[in-house]
Amino acid sequence: MTSSTRGRRGSYSVGIARRQKIVEAAAHRFAEEGYHRTALTRIAEDVGITEGGLLHHFPSKKHLLLAVMEHRFTAEAQWWAHLKDDADGRTVLRAMVAATERHLAEPGLIELFVLTSAEAADPAGAAHALFAERYQRAVEALAGQLRGAMERGTPREGTDCAAVARECIAVSDGLQLQWVISGGTLDLAGAVRTHADRIARTVLPDGLGL
Amino acid sequence: MTSSTRGRRGSYSVGIARRQKIVEAAAHRFAEEGYHRTALTRIAEDVGITEGGLLHHFPSKKHLLLAVMEHRFTAEAQWWAHLKDDADGRTVLRAMVAATERHLAEPGLIELFVLTSAEAADPAGAAHALFAERYQRAVEALAGQLRGAMERGTPREGTDCAAVARECIAVSDGLQLQWVISGGTLDLAGAVRTHADRIARTVLPDGLGL
DNA sequence: GGCAAAAACCTAGCGCACTAGGTTTTCGGC
DNA sequence: GCCGAAAACCTAGTGCGCTAGGTTTTTGCC
Numbered sequence: 001m002t003s004s005t006r007g008r009r010g011s012y013s014v015g016i017a018r019r020q021k022i023v024e025a026a027a028h029r030f031a032e033e034g035y036h037r038t039a040l041t042r043i044a045e046d047v048g049i050t051e052g053g054l055l056h057h058f059p060s061k062k063h064l065l066l067a068v069m070e071h072r073f074t075a076e077a078q079w080w081a082h083l084k085d086d087a088d089g090r091t092v093l094r095a096m097v098a099a100t101e102r103h104l105a106e107p108g109l110i111e112l113f114v115l116t117s118a119e120a121a122d123p124a125g126a127a128h129a130l131f132a133e134r135y136q137r138a139v140e141a142l143a144g145q146l147r148g149a150m151e152r153g154t155p156r157e158g159t160d161c162a163a164v165a166r167e168c169i170a171v172s173d174g175l176q177l178q179w180v181i182s183g184g185t186l187d188l189a190g191a192v193r194t195h196a197d198r199i200a201r202t203v204l205p206d207g208l209g210l
Numbered sequence: 211m212t213s214s215t216r217g218r219r220g221s222y223s224v225g226i227a228r229r230q231k232i233v234e235a236a237a238h239r240f241a242e243e244g245y246h247r248t249a250l251t252r253i254a255e256d257v258g259i260t261e262g263g264l265l266h267h268f269p270s271k272k273h274l275l276l277a278v279m280e281h282r283f284t285a286e287a288q289w290w291a292h293l294k295d296d297a298d299g300r301t302v303l304r305a306m307v308a309a310t311e312r313h314l315a316e317p318g319l320i321e322l323f324v325l326t327s328a329e330a331a332d333p334a335g336a337a338h339a340l341f342a343e344r345y346q347r348a349v350e351a352l353a354g355q356l357r358g359a360m361e362r363g364t365p366r367e368g369t370d371c372a373a374v375a376r377e378c379i380a381v382s383d384g385l386q387l388q389w390v391i392s393g394g395t396l397d398l399a400g401a402v403r404t405h406a407d408r409i410a411r412t413v414l415p416d417g418l419g420l
Numbered sequence: 421g422g423c424a425a426a427a428a429c430c431t432a433g434c435g436c437a438c439t440a441g442g443t444t445t446t447c448g449g450c
Numbered sequence: 451g452c453c454g455a456a457a458a459c460c461t462a463g464t465g466c467g468c469t470a471g472g473t474t475t476t477t478g479c480c
Contacts, residue, residue, distance in 0.1 A: 009456050012446055018458080034332060039436060051437085053459045061437065111331050118328030121321050121390040122244060131391050160404070166388060166396075167405050173387055174380025180331040181341050186376075194370070195377050198412050219426050222476050228428080249466060261467085263429045271467065421480105428475065438464085445458065450451105 019057050019067075021047045027068045031108030035065060035115055062119055063126050069116045072109065073134065080141070089149035089204050092142065093196040096168060097210075100192045103176075110176050117173065139165045150205065159203050171195045229267050229277075231257045237278045241318030245275060245325055272329055273336050279326045282319065283344065290351070299359035299414050302352065303406040306378060307420075310402045313386075320386050327383065349375045360415065369413050381405045 011019075025046040029038040040061055044054040058064040079102065083095055103109055120131035142165035150159065172192060179188040197209040221229075235256040239248040250271055254264040268274040289312065293305055313319055330341035352375035360369065382402060389398040407419040 012457055050460055114331045115328050117387055118325050121324045135388055163404055170384025171380050174384035177327055177383055178345055194373050202408050222427055
């Protein structure tokens with residue numbers, strides 16, 4: 001029973017490199033021509049292997065989509081990390097608007113997000129676990145920051161921070177959907193700001209907007 | 211150039227009956243085993259025809275899903291019609307909560323809705339047009355009722371009713387997503403109520419909650 | 421009632437996502 | 451350096467969504 005228990009060798013360097021290339025190629029094609037319209041064979045060709053070979057690394061097309069999204073999510077999480085723990089509620093709410101603007105800058109991202117969200121609705125699907133965890137983490141983080149911010153001011157009585165966090169995330173997701181369907185016409189960032197402002201006026205101690 | 215221009219005959223009665231049966235069978239199977247896991251062949255078998263025969267009526271599986279959803283949407287629209295035009299803002303907001311509770315009562319409905327929403331993200335897809343129109347109509351209706359209600363009271367200055375309507379719909383959609391992913395754990399109706407209450411406090415003339 | 425024309429339906433076949441099982445390549449341990 | 455086990459990769463085959471084109475059934479019209 002050493003550190004490397006008998007059997008079990010882990011990925012080879014060539015495999016790791018291949019997976020990275022696959023995710024890059026997939027991200028490119030998905031953003032370019034859409035998830036449903038890109039065939040796994042094309043992505044496999046892009047990286048110089050067979051469809052079967054690709055499916056060795058990612059057992060299904062959905063798993064591949066998930067890997068692409070996970071890549072995005074980590075980048076997103078890193079960005080949020082720049083917020084200090086003692087940031088006040090107003091700063092957090094402003095960060096939500098800024099995050100939306102960041103998403104808008106990357107073409108195809110929101111479409112992919114909406115798609116993956118729906119995929120996550122299937123409890124048997126691979127995306128389910130990731131999203132379940134992701135939502136829980138996001139709600140907790142946002143709620144924690146709001147709670148901390150309120151405790152430093154005079155908290156409004158009976159404010160459920162987790163509920164506020166869930167609402168913020170819901171508004172963001174729901175508006176993203178409307179934005180995609182509107183073909184990019186909707187002022188997404190503006191709408192998110194309006195809501196953040198409403199939250200500020202109803203839950204922040206001073207009752208002022210953003 | 212008579213009323214029936216040459217050519218063009220319209221559906222036969224047998225076809226209409228068949229389509230209805232197909233939609234019923236599809237709705238049942240989709241709710242039962244999920245959209246992705248039900249094969250068109252099964253639905254075709256249920257109604258006693260071939261897969262090819264089914265595809266004559268609905269050119270694609272997505273079209274069929276869309277037909278199922280349209281069926282639900284009309285039922286939903288009829289329900290909303292019970293609201294009087296001169297209903298006050300508070301009544302409209304309460305109706306949103308009631309609508310959510312209605313959705314929760316029908317198993318599998320919200321899952322299908324989330325799925326179809328994502329499908330609508332593809333501009334080339336069949337669901338896109340329906341959802342684009344649906345959202346526009348919903349926003350206009352809600353905004354109109356809010357506007358009417360506010361004009362009868364003392365409207366808060368600078369309230370964009372359309373924006374409020376979009377936000378309400380976004381919250382509803384976004385929370386539905388979280389509800390599905392949570393496996394039904396989330397108190398969906400409660401969360402919608404919390405938001406509706408916040409809206410009431412920030413946009414209704416009296417500034418009171420629900 | 422019978423005649424087209426259009427709807428309803430079927431058959432054959434393609435591409436894609438995915439599976440099963442075999443072959444080749446990598447690489448830690450001797 | 452080389453052995454062997456596991457990773458990496460390929461090949462063959464299946465079921466599904468969908469298309470193309472043909473056949474059967476319905477139905478308005480004379």
